[in-house]
Amino acid sequence: MAGVVYAYGSLTFPRKFLHMGGERFKKKEYDIFAPPTNIWQKGSRDDVFTKNYIPRDKNGTLTSGKKFRLPLEVVPFHYILEITPILNNGSKLGAQWTAPGNIKILVDCVRVSDSITLHAFLIKFPKDAIKIRDLKTGEKLDVTNHGQSEENEDFYVIKLAKELQVGHKYEIDITYIAPVSLKRLDGLYRNQYTDYKTGQTKYLVSTQFEPYSARQAFPCFDEPGLKASFDISIGRKAHHISLSNGNLVSSVPMITVEKGWIVDTFNTTVKMSTYTVAFIVSDYSYTEADSNLFPNRPVRIYGPKAVIDRGGGEFSANVSARVLAFYENYFDVPYPMQKMDSVAVPGFPVKLYDKFRKKKPIKLLFIAGLNIYRDRYLIEIPGVTPEALRGTISSILAHELAHQWFGNLVTCDYWQNIWLNEGFATYYSYIGQNFTNPEFEPMKKLLVDANQFAFRLDSRERSSYPILLDSDHPDELAHRFFGIPYYKGAALIRMLDGILTSNTLRAGISRYLKRWAFKAAVQDDLFVALQEQAEEDGIELPNNLTVTDIMNGWTKQRGFPVIRVVTLNSSTISVIQIQNDVRVDQVKTKKLQEQPYLSWHVPISIASADEPDFSNHSPKVWLPKGVALVNMDVDTTKWLIINPDATAYFRVYYDDNIAANLRKQLNTDHSVISPLTRSQLLDDYFNFAAQGEMQISKALEFTTYFGNETEEIVWHILLNNLRRLHYFYQEHSDASERNTSRSVPAFQGLRDYLLPRLESALMKIGFEQSPEDRGAIITTRSRLLSWACRLGSQLCLDYANKLFGQWMNNTDVNPVPTDLQEFMYCYGVRAGGGKNWLFAVDQFAKATNLLQSLRLAKSLACIEDEDVLNVFMDSVIDKETLGVSKEEFLVIFESLSSNPSRRHLAIKFLRTRLPAVIRYLNGTRSVNVLFGLLTDYVHTEEELVEVQKIYSENLQQIILEDDVVDIDEHIVDIKDNIQWMAKYYQPIREWFESQTREQSHRKV
């Protein structure tokens, strides 16, 4: 509409802001960097994982009584696959988005039968599609019938006129048409990216078969234990390339009625599982790693040409080659394939997000010789990619490449043993990254990611289950592919490292890999190999127990022990196994009746003032299964730690005497106690407090020394546990409001306590980022600075303003380090009023990469002036010419919601504009995301009522859409926040106030 004036004081919106739409989209590398994950994560990741973690149908049950395992009349040993995905319209070869194929499966008959059952799903079979031949006699067997099984829709049954003979080999020849899915992200599916130079949409076809979607691309025996070799040929148009697991052997014109088709043939693979088969048809180009890094086996990164030309694949190529060489040497087992290709596929539309996968929507997958990644987890562009993301990329590469050994070479026999794939890939990814990128300090992060995350999953009813899964239901198994098998798996391997020592674990793993190479294994196979190694190395296990005896307790039951340490006298402690506490949701600890108690063999190691050795993780004593208590001699007048470095998988609860000694030591010289130990101590105590087993003050008391604490893994625990205060009390933190009536003493207490410690820690690691900084120091500083700025640190605000001001003076050089931009832009905008805001608008319009434009979008909601904000928000959804993308809009909205003094605007906006927002976002699924962005931060009864009103007033509009907004879930989130406030606000306030009083007393 002409004539609308957007003004801020004397400043008018730049015209280009109103008309930058279409052009702006084209210029952006929209498909190179999808939004940072944290936008889609609700709260902390344990919230994500524990809510509705296990899918259930409306009756709350999972089992349907079907059979899921193949009856196995025959066992495959070789596949010959020819398939041609059709990307274009009007081909004589077949319809667009289908893939005509032929597969020959060579099998051994192991059971007399007149039928063969294999897997096929969504595949179409012509009438005479199936031919069976006896390879011994050459005889053709008549197929009397074939079709989907009534027992299980994934089964396809071929009926024969004659029985198959045991010991004979047969060829099953099937001609078929597979779908290329446009909606699903498994099987064979279409993907697309925008060529940001031309704005053109480019299509590619890729695969995602794990755990059971290979059957959507070709008929097969789709169980991980049924390994076979593969000959694969892919048909493609001449201007495309194809990739598969093997090396390309030949490319020849296809003999067909249509010109311009090529058939690529790849060499025979090693024996592998169907889920590890992969292929891609695209127009990508590649970068290759220096061949000296991993001799004779090319390591390539594939992506859109424009991205590869900018050097976007170089970091990943280098890391991949180095980590492959490292693993080959570390495990003493050769890499089984002839090359390693990694392919970046574009980010997925928001609506396809699976909430269960929010933590790691990553990997698409790991496959032998060909890995497929979401683009943002593979492409690194120097100067653009933040350091934190660079760390994530190298960590993910190390994980996915570890799967070449754990998963591809040795495969879990069936998905119940998935931890043999995922636990090991997770654990070794940290060892691998420690080799390629030690600057990210992965061995410290391993504790947080593995043990601490697993503890949280493992202490809640809904997310805790035995790591050795006990179901064979595909849906249930698929939803357990996240969480426990990864993180508890890695934590248990950490524990084995402590029990067996690092050298023995490494040699035992090597033994296991060699013995089970190209085969499928169960967990006992692993434990037997470790046992043999332990015996050979003279490692003694207690009471003649074997590795299997010990580990069964940890893998076959859920939960973990809690160890209470009690002072008996000045030279003795009692170490007591008190419970397995699986928490039933948010309710106070409930001991689960079906769980046997004291059923772990628990290794107890110790460090103390007299023996302060944190590198020795060998157990001093064991608390055997069924035994509640053991006494240990140690000087109890000085500090002591049970389970130094937290190598074993249990929590520790100390009595007051020991806790006081520990506090004393931390305040005198915290460095005597290792960083891993300090981190776990805090994590244990905050969790005991959260479960109502102790006052939160007992946990907070361990933080008084934090002015000297420079480790992110330790700060992380405190900051995470104060996360809600951080969100809810920001309005009182503005330095300008410090002495106004809006300033609340409770928050003052938090600030007065935390800020000096944050600033002191920042002084120690360096307040400002220097060009030489790499890795953990950058991410630590970024974390601490974002809190410091939010708490009103003048030092932090000055730093932000200085950098932002420099940028405004010289727009050619942006001096704000990428890892600090996310929050610094906001303070830059807030400090400078309209002028700075307009500068941010200008930069937003000019931004050429998505991460940058998202950060700037976020900062636009930081302006103080409410009128400008209101007009701005309305314009975003009303004026398409503004060219604000949905992702950017969501970021702006979250920025508003997370700011307590602006949250009412976010609520009002939704309340008055919801129908327009739904139109703008193209459906309610995105609106669901939007509600989530708000409810994360809502924490009062009044706000709850407001949110409920928005929903009820717009019910009609919302339920007209296909996807109903899951308001109940959002209401639960808000109620959680309100509950948290009710429970912790007062004690935390009192504690912070008492600390502030003590401090001022001391000053006096």
Ligand SMILES: [Zn+2]
């Ligand atoms: Zn994995």
